[in-house]
Amino acid sequence: MLEIIEALLSSTLEYFPSLLFAALGATLCERSGVVNVGVEGMMRAGAFCAAVAAITFPTPVGVLMGMAAGAGMAAIHGYLCIRWRSDQVVSGMAINLVALAGGTYLLESLYGPNGTPPIHQLTRWHLPGLSEVPLLRAFSGHSALTWIALVLPFVFHGLLYRTPLGLRLRAVGEKPHAVATLGLSVTGLRWLAVLGSGMLAGLGGATLSTAVLDRFEQHTPAGLGFMALAAMVFGRWTPLGAFLAALFFATGNALRIGLASSAPGLLEVVPQGFLLALPYVLTLAVLAFQGQRTHAPAALGTPYEQESR
Amino acid sequence: MGERLRAVLPSVFSVLLALAVCWVFIALTRDAETATGAYLQMLRGGLGDWPQYFEGGRLAVLTRPLGEAAIKAALLLLTGLSVTVAFKVGLFNIGAQGQMLVGALAAAVAGAQLQLPAVLHIPVAVLAACVAGGLWALIAAALKLSRGVHEVISTIMLNWVAVSLVDNWLSVGPLRAGAGTHLSTTGTAEIAASAQLPRLLGEMSRLHLGFPLALAVALAIWVWLSRLRSGFETRAVGLGAEAARAAGIPVVRRTAQAMGLAGALAGMAGAVLVLGTEYRYPGGLGAPYGFDGIAISLIGGNHPLGVALSALFFGALRAGGTRMQLLGVHKSYPELIQGLALLFVAGRMVWLSLLRPRKVAPMAPTRQPEASPEVPRA
Numbered sequence: 001m002l003e004i005i006e007a008l009l010s011s012t013l014e015y016f017p018s019l020l021f022a023a024l025g026a027t028l029c030e031r032s033g034v035v036n037v038g039v040e041g042m043m044r045a046g047a048f049c050a051a052v053a054a055i056t057f058p059t060p061v062g063v064l065m066g067m068a069a070g071a072g073m074a075a076i077h078g079y080l081c082i083r084w085r086s087d088q089v090v091s092g093m094a095i096n097l098v099a100l101a102g103g104t105y106l107l108e109s110l111y112g113p114n115g116t117p118p119i120h121q122l123t124r125w126h127l128p129g130l131s132e133v134p135l136l137r138a139f140s141g142h143s144a145l146t147w148i149a150l151v152l153p154f155v156f157h158g159l160l161y162r163t164p165l166g167l168r169l170r171a172v173g174e175k176p177h178a179v180a181t182l183g184l185s186v187t188g189l190r191w192l193a194v195l196g197s198g199m200l201a202g203l204g205g206a207t208l209s210t211a212v213l214d215r216f217e218q219h220t221p222a223g224l225g226f227m228a229l230a231a232m233v234f235g236r237w238t239p240l241g242a243f244l245a246a247l248f249f250a251t252g253n254a255l256r257i258g259l260a261s262s263a264p265g266l267l268e269v270v271p272q273g274f275l276l277a278l279p280y281v282l283t284l285a286v287l288a289f290q291g292q293r294t295h296a297p298a299a300l301g302t303p304y305e306q307e308s309r
Numbered sequence: 310m311g312e313r314l315r316a317v318l319p320s321v322f323s324v325l326l327a328l329a330v331c332w333v334f335i336a337l338t339r340d341a342e343t344a345t346g347a348y349l350q351m352l353r354g355g356l357g358d359w360p361q362y363f364e365g366g367r368l369a370v371l372t373r374p375l376g377e378a379a380i381k382a383a384l385l386l387l388t389g390l391s392v393t394v395a396f397k398v399g400l401f402n403i404g405a406q407g408q409m410l411v412g413a414l415a416a417a418v419a420g421a422q423l424q425l426p427a428v429l430h431i432p433v434a435v436l437a438a439c440v441a442g443g444l445w446a447l448i449a450a451a452l453k454l455s456r457g458v459h460e461v462i463s464t465i466m467l468n469w470v471a472v473s474l475v476d477n478w479l480s481v482g483p484l485r486a487g488a489g490t491h492l493s494t495t496g497t498a499e500i501a502a503s504a505q506l507p508r509l510l511g512e513m514s515r516l517h518l519g520f521p522l523a524l525a526v527a528l529a530i531w532v533w534l535s536r537l538r539s540g541f542e543t544r545a546v547g548l549g550a551e552a553a554r555a556a557g558i559p560v561v562r563r564t565a566q567a568m569g570l571a572g573a574l575a576g577m578a579g580a581v582l583v584l585g586t587e588y589r590y591p592g593g594l595g596a597p598y599g600f601d602g603i604a605i606s607l608i609g610g611n612h613p614l615g616v617a618l619s620a621l622f623f624g625a626l627r628a629g630g631t632r633m634q635l636l637g638v639h640k641s642y643p644e645l646i647q648g649l650a651l652l653f654v655a656g657r658m659v660w661l662s663l664l665r666p667r668k669v670a671p672m673a674p675t676r677q678p679e680a681s682p683e684v685p686r687a
Contacts, residue, residue, distance in 0.1 A: 110338075
């Protein structure tokens with residue numbers, strides 16, 4: 001029994017960082033009042049650039065390149081939505097479509113259909129103390145990104161709720177004009193959030209291609225960006241909420257994979273499709289039950305115009 | 310006419326710009342010759358192989374590519390109209406993908422399980438798809454109207470619920486062809502011959518009834534929106550729900566109807582895919598047609614006839630994509646052109662301001678910058 005829980009925990013910790021990074025990124029962006037449905041595309045750009053850069057450079061450099069690529073996609077989003085007040089959902093979907101088709105073209109023309117050549121995965125940390133202890137053993141043998149993912153939500157919680165910058169970021173998503181009357185730059189704060197969000201989404205993608213796998217595959221990230229949006233909503237647009245939601249969804253996924261390999265009989269009773277649908281159904285249920293008391297930032301999706309009221 | 314031209318120009322420029330950028334992109338990653346060659350192949354694959362025809366080729370070298378273009382255009386048109394109708398009532402339907410998926414499955418089941426003469430079988434199967442897609446969309450409408458859940462989030466979630474339930478349960482489980490046996494097929498059973506959409510040109514092309522059907526639907530939507538009272542009321546709700554309510558328009562009913570219709574159109578796209586070319590639900594849609602619908606609708610200016618034009622154009626490009634493979638350019642390349650065109654439409658304020666001649670000290674009252682007039686905010 002203990003071994004099963006251990007395996008489950010280990011599998012969860014493997015899958016969870018990429019989802020968490022993307023969910024945190026989406027949360028950061030939307031708290032500043034900019035809708036980000038382009039997470040999937042930013043992740044794809046990050047995953048691709050990380051894998052390509054890691055062919056020639058050390059893998060950690062690849063991860064940084066992935067973050068830069070995500071930020072690059074986010075810069076397009078920011079330029080259109082903040083500078084030119086374009087529709088944020090349209091811009092996000094356009095980024096998804098461009099990343100999907102562009103990634104496919106680059107992959108096929110540079111490396112062929114089977115993905116990029118394999119790279120060195122990020123070093124897995126085998127912690128000598130932990131590997132002896134039952135249950136905690138599951139924490140050993142993961143890359144540094146897993147540990148970052150376990151700490152980062154608390155850092156962001158502190159940033160958003162304990163610092164002046166965090167207050168401003170939250171305020172700019174609720175009432176940007178109030179922020180402007182204090183002499184602060186609404187566009188500057190939103191740019192910060194959007195670029196940070198792109199870096200986090202890029203990191204999420206890079207995690208997939210450097211820590212979970214050892215290459216960029218054709219379908220990466222296969223909808224994980226949309227699941228990150230679900231985690232953001234499920235976590236009520238807060239970093240710790242996103243943390244718990246990502247952990248919960250990742251556990252569900254680990255459970256599904258575990259069941260498929262160890263107890264295929266059970267999957268006859270509870271089909272895989274049910275388990276796959278669960279995160280999205282739960283998110284819909286949460287939205288339906290919280291009703292009018294929505295947790296979404298008040299100015300979400302509204303472009304900022306100085307002269308509007 | 311001038312106003313109409315001004316409405317069309319941004320989309321035309323966006324598409325041309327996307328074509329140019331994508332040409333440069335191939336030229337940079339490969340070389341200019343390949344880029345031009347790939348574009349010519351794309352045209353031959355989408356608009357007919359005219360050079361070969363004039364060298365004494367058979368008529369089929371024209372009809373076959375044109376038929377493929379029409380098949381793709383029909384799917385893009387129906388999902389594009391789905392997004393357009395939702396826009397008109399002020400909703401952003403990101404869920405055309407999921408609605409198309411459940412529609413395709415419903416059409417496949419109705420096509421395989423029922424035994425009817427063709428005159429009845431086709432309409433019944435199409436209707437089943439429309440009802441399934443419409444009901445799937447109504448979930449989002451109900452959540453919006455009764456609980457205030459934003460439709461962008463709910464339709465994204467519903468897409469993945471549909472993918473999970475259909476592709477990972479129904480079409481590989483209970484509804485799989487030969488379920489209960491150990492046949493390793495994926496997808497549902499083949500539909501009856503009476504449910505297959507008839508081919509219009511026989512052996513000359515795969516062109517089927519779905520194409521004229523989609524065009525007729527586009528025309529009907531145009532008439533409905535521009536000429537009928539309920540269509541007018543729908544647009545009024547999209548332009549300002551409060552004002553519409555004050556004018557006595559049943560806002561809730563119009564919103565639900567429009568969203569249901571949007572889902573039905575996406576569902577119909579699923580039926581056209583299954584009854585027209587696949588002849589069964591193959592275990593996945595194979596392309597993100599629902600997301601393409603967003604691009605087609607916005608590039609078409611959210612006008613039913615504009616959407617038809619944009620669907621025809623990108624249908625031809627997408628059909629031609631397969632021939633780009635000859636030069637080692639992936640067949641999904643036209644999707645990149647389409648995605649970039651959407652990006653340029655979204656960012657048209659950027660380049661419109663660059664093109665606008667700078668006047669010295671404008672004395673006329675400055676107009677409010679139009680953030681994005683065609684996308685009503687919910």
